[in-house]
Structure formats: structure tokens, C-alpha cells
Amino acid sequence: MKNFGRQVYTINFLVFLLVVGLGLAACGGETNETPVASGDNDSTVTEVDQTSDEPLVILEWSGYDAIGYPHFFAPFTSQYGEQLEELLSYSFFAEDAEAFAKMQSGFHADLVHPCNSWWQLYVDQGLVQPIDTSRLSNWAGIQADFAQMGQFNGQQYFIPWDWGYESMLVRTDLVPELPDSWADLWDEQYAGHVVLWDSGESNYAITALALGLDPWNTTPEDDERIKQKLLELKPNLLTYWTDYTEAYELPTGDDAWIVVNAWQDAYAYVDSEGFDVTYVQPEEGRLGWVCGFGIGADAVNVDLIYEYLDAAIAPESMAAFANEYWYGSANLDAIPLIDEYIVDFMELDQAESLTERTVLYQPLTEEQRQTRVDLWDEVKASP
């Protein structure tokens, strides 16, 4: 019996090795699996002139899809009404890093919607193709500064779409004193009541600003200073927030007095729920971001993509999401269509001065990106 047991064991062990060896040999050096186009292939559409039968694959933040929010792409959805589900398929991501990783792993996306600090990286990796802006009838309304940001090597790679701020969301009824500078976050009177976004890029930027540095022009010595400064902030922290719904929910409790970095839609929400909140304008300036669309390098249904993009930057579409999320629209023609209250409060009609009024996120190199994430991880890991 003993002998038999050993025999079984040996044979099975050999099978193990064989399987593992084959697997490693096969998968070891290759890049990841074949690109996946999600969504069904059942296309009974004959009205649309597509060069392929498959739906457009759009890599998008959740809350921006044409199926759930048709008014954000008004001309497109009114033209293709019932066929939307067949023409479009969405893959949602929650963070820029997720979208970038997906595309680098070979995911086929016709459209992708990253934010500007990543734009350079997409271009460097050859993930997006140049956009022919003459095919976009609404292009003229796009704010010049933003359009400039989407240009690399003399070609337009990204169409700016939404822009906004990142700033402190403060419960005025709970704080003894309103903060008016990023450096105030370190003030002891807020100890235990500050909530930070779990993002290396964002925290690096606000700490640099608190130290009086330019976040995108730092030296390795500055990195060390920023790290030390962030470590000093830890005693003031209540917790980190990772999921954006937490940024909506935390200010409604009593423990989180200051939520950093909230976008203005969180402010809109908490304000509408009846809480006393304010969206601070620190003396160094709020942080600013711009996000936009890029066309995937291997996109096939280019005609349809341009129609979608043109609809996205149409004034009525832009105004729709501005009214919904209080975000800025890159198309200046949309301003008259947005709620006046929102325009005033968020200074949405002053998009041209955004670069002066805010500290706009700049495109990062891969090295800068790594540094920021690693620095933040070290801060988090320290006791």
C-alpha cells in the first residue's frame, strides 16, 4: 500500500510539473491575451455605415455614458435613439490608472476618457491616434488653452471635454475657523477631522503648494520635504477616502470637517442635502483638472466615433452635464445654456483664466508618476 501511495504521488507530481511547465512556457514571454471587445456582436443595424459590425467600445468614467445619460450626447442620442445599445458598449473605470493599465494590456477601446496628467503617457505609449478636428463641427467653440493641452508633437490627440476643480469641502458649522490656505490642513485645530483622498498625485500637489513649491517642478530634495510634510499631516487625519461615494457621504456625518480633495459635484450634492458646506478657494488656488476624449490607436469605426465626439462637444450636451455635475465645459458656447447660479459660483465662464486662477494638473512623465505613487505609499505604510 505504501508503495502505491508513493506511486500515485509521484505520477501526480509529474503531471503538476508538466502542466505548470507548459503553462509557463506558453504564457511566460507574451503580452497579455487578445484584445476584447465587450458587448454583443448581434448587429441588425443597417442604417449606420460602419466599417465593422461591432459596437463602439468606450472606456469611460461611470456617470458619463450615453445610455444612462443621453442628454450628455444630445445630437447623437436623438439621431440614433433606439440603436444606442447596439452601437455603444461601455467599459467603466474608477481611476485613470485603471484605464491606462487596461489599454496597455491590449484592451481595444475606440474611445477613452482620461484626465490631462495622463495624456502624455497615452501618446508616448502609442495608445491613441491623432484627431482630425476639421471633422468636428463644434470644435470652434472649444477653449483655446484646453485645446492646446491636448496637442502633442503638433497634432491634436485629445479633445478636452470636462474640467473642474479639486479643493477642500468644509463643514462651516463644525470647523472653529475656515481654512484659507492648503497649509491650514496641518493646523492642529482640525486634528482628527481631515479626510484625504487616497491619491499620490493629488496629495503630492497640495503638500507642495503648502510648502510654497511648484508641484510640477520639484527636485529630489523637495520630494523628501514633501514626504516629511505629509507624514506630519497623518495625526490630523480621520481616514482616507478611495471611493468617490465616500466623498459624498463623509461630509454629511459629524466627524469629517474637511474633505480633501472633493470635486465640485460633491459640493453640489452636500449643499443640496441642506448641510452648511463651503468649497474653499485657498490662497494658493484650487487644483484644476481637465479631462478629454482620445481615439484608440486601433479604432475601426472612425466615422461613428467622430459623430459621437461631435455630439459630445455640442453646446447642449456640454450644458447638460455642467448642470448635472457642476463641472465646467470646455466648449465656451455652452455657457449661456448652463444655470446661472452654477456659472457664477464655479466661475465657469472664466475658463480662459483657469490656468491663472487654479493650479492646473500638468502632464506627468512615467517617472514622475511612479515617484508620486511610491512616495504616497511610503507615507501610508509608515506608522
Next chain:
Amino acid sequence: MVNRGRVLILMSPSVLFLGLLFLLPLGLMALFSFRAGSFGAERDVFTLSHYQEFLGNTIMQRLLGRSVVLSLWVSLYTVLLAYPIAYYLSFRAGAMKFTLLSLIIVPAWVSYLLRVLSWKVILGSNGALASFLEWLGFTVDSPLLLYSADAVVITLVYVWVPFVALPIFTALERIDRSLLDAAADLGCSRWQAFTRVTLPLSLPGVLAGFLFVFIPTVGEYVTPALVGGPDGIMIGNIILDQFLRALNWPMGALLSLVMLVVVLLPLIFLGRFIRLADLAGA
């Protein structure tokens, strides 16, 4: 006489399953820790630089250490809480035994996330615990226990107690009651009978339960992320960050491997004392 061919055929699906879906991914991940980068050209270059980086990074090592220590505490508390429950079920429950056992297991059917979030409600500054303490007359510090390493420990202990009560219960069930009669005949008090007969015989189940909690807890990241705050961060959170945000898969793979090794050591050492049947609750 056992039909060898039949045994081999019966075993091969599980061997294939384990090989393909467990060992192979593990091997690929181990391979990844030697790669220079996550994508493109960097991916095909092999290097030990990440290992050097980790060995020089005391912050990460200490975080790993803290995570292991926290897991040890969670396992200890869980076993200490689960043992009396299992003991009661086995020796005192009588006819109600399996009903009560089911009652203990039922919370495990509720979504894990929901159970963790419920602790957020209990431990928060307006939560059940705080209200109770205020009613008793204490002034409560906000946010009380929430967003701390303590909250992580409490939540994890709560989540794991049903899973640990099972192997201990099984081990206790297996104890021949006549041994206890014999102990009484020989003049042992109840307590002595417990410490000299019941406890030693149930130790394999206790160890099984201990490891059952310890191993997954070291890699926890959900509970620390939800209730841990800045102090409750564990190595799992950093591994997640390395994979998802830093896009530094080699580093993430490395940290996972190191964690695996750290966890395997007690398993191998204590494994001699465990009966696998106890883990399955058979």
C-alpha cells in the same frame, strides 16, 4: 485491492484544476516579480532590482511585520472567543446543538461588505456603542473606535468567529466522552478534566482554526480600507496600490510572494499537528 487506474483518474481533475488555476497563476506571479516592468518592452526584461528595493525598504518590511502581528492578535482573540462557543455547543447544547450551530453560521451568509460596514455604524461617533456610552454618562471622543487598528481587529474577529468555531467544534465532538468519565473516576475536578483531557485533544482543531484566520487576515485590505483609517493600513493595501495605481506589477507580485512565504512558515511548522478534516468541519 485498490484499483490504481481508477484512483488516478479520480484524482486527475483536481490535480488539473489545482495545477491550472492555482499553481500556474502563482508561478506566473512569482515570475512577474522578476520582471522589470508591467507592460511593453520592460516586461520582457528580467531583473532582481525589485528584490533589492524591497530589501532596502524598511518601511515596507515593518508594515509587513505590523500586519503579521495584527493578524496574530486577530487569530488569538478569535480563537479565545470561538472556543467557549464551540465548547458550549459540543458539551452543553444537547438537542439544540445543530440548531445553534446553524445560527452561528447564518451571519456568514450575509455579504462580507455589509458586515464590515455595519461595524462602521456601530463604532462611529454617532453609532450604537457611542450612544450607549453616552447614556451611561461617559463623554465620547469622536470618532470613538472607528478608523483605527482597533476597529480592524474588532471587525475581523467578528467576521471570523463563526469560521473558527467550526473546526474547534469538530475537534471537541471527536473527543470520546468516556475519557472524561475516566478522568472523573480518577479524581479529576471538572477544571482538571478540561485542561488535561479536553483541551489537549482539541488542540489540533484550535490550531486549524487559528491558521484558518491567520492566513487570509495577513493579506486583508478591504477591512483596513473601510474602517482602518491611517493607522489601520496593512500590507494588502499597499499591494493593491502597487497593482492598481502604481501599475508596478512586479513590485506588487514581490510583496505578495513575500507575504506568502511569511505565512507559509507557521503553516508548515504547525501543519504537522493539524488534521485536515477539522478544517473542513467534517
